[in-house]
Amino acid sequence: MAALRILNVLPVLPVLIVAGVVLGDLVGGAGSTWLPMLAAGPALAATTNGPRGVLYVGLLAGALGAMLGTWDGVPxxxxxxxxxxxxxxxxxxxxxxxxxGRRERVLDAVRSVAETAQHALLxxxxATVGPxxxxVRYSAAAAEARIGGDLYALIPTPYGVRLIVGDVRGKxxxxxxxxxxVLGVFREAAYDEPDLLAVVDRIERSLARNLGPDDFVTAVVAGYPRTGHLEVVNxxxxxxxxxxxSGGVVAVEPTHPAPPLGLRALTGHTPDLHVLPFADGDQLLLYTDGVTEARDRGRAFYPLDEGLARHASDEPSRTLDAxxxxxxxxxxxxLHDDAALLLIRKPTVREVVVPEPSLGGATGCEVPATRPTARSA
Structure with missing residues (x-):
């Protein structure tokens, strides 16, 4: 049993290297020329195995080295x-x-904390919020990162569904x-403030108290206060x-450009509320500049509007996957920058005929009635 446990711990590649050195010595008969190369076995084992595996490879290499040295007549x-x-x-x-191994355990613990932080923050x-x-798709620029400077949230409130997508300066x-x-203030203000501009003002005041003079956050805040109308503050x-x-992709440009959150005091400009019709089947994509500023090898930016026109479908998750x-x-x-995509779609509503249960009459007739149901177009 002990021998089997040792075999399970022994790493394959370092053992093969030791075997190769032994084979080279037996074939070449060089003795001391080959023996120092046995140290490559435990050295390589340290990169993939624990101390026990390294020790076993070292013992194996030492035993074989002693045998070869005696066989070759090494002094x-x-x-x-x-x-x-x-x-x-x-x-x-x-x-x-x-x-x-200790560093890997610490890194695993940090990753676990980062994962928890991401779920708390983002x-x-x-798949369905309100109507x-x-x-959502989010990618952090750092390979090992779980969270970054991009933010998003979408919540139902007494004043309709409200959402935010933003990008914090820096990393x-x-x-x-x-x-x-920003997300903490948004989630609280979205429930308290009936006016979407008041929600933005709450975020602005909080950032003015807590950010440095060179810090800011670009953001789009949107709301759906009543059927068929979408409010946007950029x-x-x-x-x-x-x-x-009906087809086509249109950029929702602000009528009066406003500064990023945290910089209003420097410019004095306040954002405007942009109200646009949002009918059944319409979709709205919010994103961060990590998407539109992504470059290929030729330094060309990614054409998001063209990509959205190609991949738009009745299922937002499928659209964002593509x-x-x-x-x-x-x-x-x-990606070399954090990137966030949030897509909402208002499903179409169709009238369908739903059979009602029998009214209990002698004939057993069923009375048809129309009932609205939501279906993806």
Whole structure:
């Protein structure tokens, strides 16, 4: 049983290297020329295995080295020096393996905390919120990151569904902290304020108290207060893209450009409320500049409006899957900035005939009635 446990711990590649050195010695008969190369086995094991695996490879290499040295007639002092060096490499490799394992455990713990922070900060959005079909795609620029400076939220409130997509200036933990501040204020104000501009004002006042003079947040805040009408407030952010049910993609440009959140005191300009019709089958895409500023090898920007026109469908999740895949292909597989996409769609409503239960009459007739149901166009 002990032998089986040892075999399970032994790493394959380092053992193959040791076997190759032994084979080279047997074929070449060079003796001390090949023996020092046995140290490559435990050194390589340290990169993939724990201290126990390194120790087993070192013991295997030491035993085989002693046998080969005796077989080849290597002088005792020379053989002792080779085996001592092999033992030192094994001990050093075992220590390095233990430190690597400790760093990996710490990194796993940090990733777990980051994952929890992401779920608390960027709450997962369900496929349906209020009257809308919804899909979200978020990618952090750093390969190991879970969260970044982009933010989004979509919540039902007493004043209709409200949503925000924004981009914090800068990166790293300060940007994450600012994003958390914006989302916290938005989620509270969206429930309290009947006016969407008042929600934006609450965020502006909070940022003015907490941000530095050079910090700001670009954002689009939108709301659906009544059927058929969508309100949009743009604070220095990229314009949302409106996809009409009849076809075509239109950028929702602000009538009067406003500064980003946190900079209103420097300019004195206040944002305007843009009200646009939003009928059944219409879609609205909000995004951050990590999408539109993504470049290919030829330094060309990703044409989001053209991509949306190609991939727009009745299922927001399918649309964003196609856009996200095309975006990654455009940049060669890895984004260099945080990127967020949030797409909402108002399903079409059709009148269907639903049979009602029998009224209990002698004839057993059923009375048809129309009942609205939501279906994806």
């Amino acid at each position: 005792d002092r020379e053989l002792a020096a080779v085996l001592s060096a092999l033992a030192a490499v094994t001990l050093a490799s075992g220590l390095a393996s233990a430190l690597r 709450v997962p959005v369900p 809308f079909q919804v899909a 790293g933990l300060p940007a994450v902290g600012t994003a958390a501040l 604070c220095g952010h990229a314009p949302p893209l409106l996809v009409r049910a 856009l996200h895949e095309e975006l990654l292909d455009h940049v060669g597989g890895r």
